[in-house]
Amino acid sequence: MTSVAPRPPSAGELTVVQVPVSDPRVRPLLRELGDEYSRRYGGDAHAELARYPDEEFSASHGGALLLLLEGGAPVAGGAFRRYDAGETAELKRIWTHSDHRRRGLARRVVAELEHEASARGYRRIYLTTGPRQPEARGLYLTTGYTPLFDTEADPETIGPLPFEKHLPRTLRPGKAATL
Template sequence: MPNDFASTATVVHSSPDDPLAAPLVEELSREYDERYGFNDGIPSSAELSRYPAERFHESTGGVFLLLLVDGTPVAGGAFMRIDDQTVEVKRVWTHSGHRRKGLARRVMAELEAEAAARGVRRIELTTGARQPEAVALYLSLGYRPLFDLDADYEAIGYLSFEKELPSAGGSAD
């Protein structure tokens, strides 16, 4: 359950290339490299530049948001449009000094609310095999794993999830 810290954070719509987001993006990049090392000689953090910043702009159906506490970014996340009914959540991140305070849960709630307000019915996301805290978060939020939870996550690689959002008139199908 989110604590007061998470509930009092201010939501700011931003962009992955906004200087305000830079400390979070830089820390995420370092953590990717520490957890996953190199893939075919390329740092794992290269994943963060796989999609241009424009994919997360409102003009292309995306969103990139930050949670600020006292003007400092402490968490963030984004989604990009896949089709008229679907978005893919990316870059959910909490600053290492502010973890276990409900911030990632708040980011996900904000992203889901934004998606629903735009008429999105389905959210997709992936996380890596070495991010058990992310797996636990997504399961606790009702995301359905598209992989065998009892399998070797390293053998799977990218762990995919999905969630149906309620329609404007009520509950999800």
């Protein structure tokens, strides 16, 4: 009897993996995310990414970090951490590599994070995005998040833009929650 080695994912095939922040595939995405934040907001935004200890994104602390791989290479990712002592997770670090944008990958990452959070018993998602990230604002609005701010106000006068979404009891993988 011969064993067959699992085949590596081919180009174009998307795979979701849960990894620790220390996984080497995470670094390029976080570096590009920090660079993007620095361009939009000035200063060194990499410090913002380091604001939360890595362990907050581990299962033992109620969090998770997911990567979306294409042909084995990371193309998008995101994470959540426990937000409060109750049933709320906070989405963080949602990112799509600049070479892979406009393909719906961020929407897929959000759906996968929602699924994982729901499977772990979270019933609410909270997140913030910056006022100079209209793409993120649009993503959250179109995926069913409720803005917790005046959408008619100038985003620059608000600061971080908070959103929330209540999750149903169960979610199917790859499907965004809708109420």
